[in-house]
Amino acid sequence: MNEIYIALISSVVTGLLAAIIFKLTMSKLRPKLIISDWISMNQNETGEDVYFIKVVNIGRRSAINLKAELRIRTPHNVHGGTIMKTNKLSLYRSEMLELPKDSREDKNAENAFRFRTNDNIIDMLNSNSASYLMFQVLSYDSFSGYAKVYTKNYYNKEYIKKGRFDFGNSLEIK
Known part of the structure; x- marks a missing residue:
């Protein structure tokens, strides 16, 4: 027994x-992504300011089912404390099926993507000095299916640089 x-x-x-x-x-x-510390600003064909945030997959496998959001967060005083008012900004493309893995054979830097917004984020940040931008990306590992959310905050307009991101894995703006 x-x-x-x-x-x-x-x-x-x-x-x-x-x-x-x-x-x-x-x-x-889990997916291994990096988000640029800076926002790139340049002008489109019509002369309007356009803003880019670069995301790079540095993992060994593809990241799949990516969903990105850009929000402006503004503190508001209420009885008993402060709350954050959050407004979602538009991204030209907020979802991707796949961000391929980093590969030496990849000559087109398919593992890097620039999310774009046409919203005038400089004016939004100037309207309230306590406001800041929050960029989030949800992605899944193509093998395990496990998800991870990446978040990057941009606290003022000093995080915006004129120029374009370098090619490939580089997060430099020139």
Whole structure:
């Protein structure tokens, strides 16, 4: 009878350990993205200011089902404290099916993408000195299916640089 209990307990413990090891291993298999520290500003064909935020996949696998949001956040005083009023800004393209992995054979830098907005974010940031931009990207690992949300805050207009992002993995603006 004791042998049955010992076998049962050891089976449960072994199963739990295997599940924990599997979960820890799979949790390391998340997308690996980097978001530029700066926002690029240049002009389109009609002379209007256009803003870009660059995202690069530096992982070993593709990131899939990407969803991006750009929001302006403004503090408002209410009874008992401060809350953040959040307004979603428009992105020219806010969703992508795949951002391929970084590859030396890739001559087109497919693992990098620039999200664009035509909203005048400089005027928005100038209207309230406490306002800031929050850019978020949700992506999934193509192998494990695990998701990760990346967030970058841009606290004032000093984070906006005139110029264009360099090609490829570079986050420099020239």
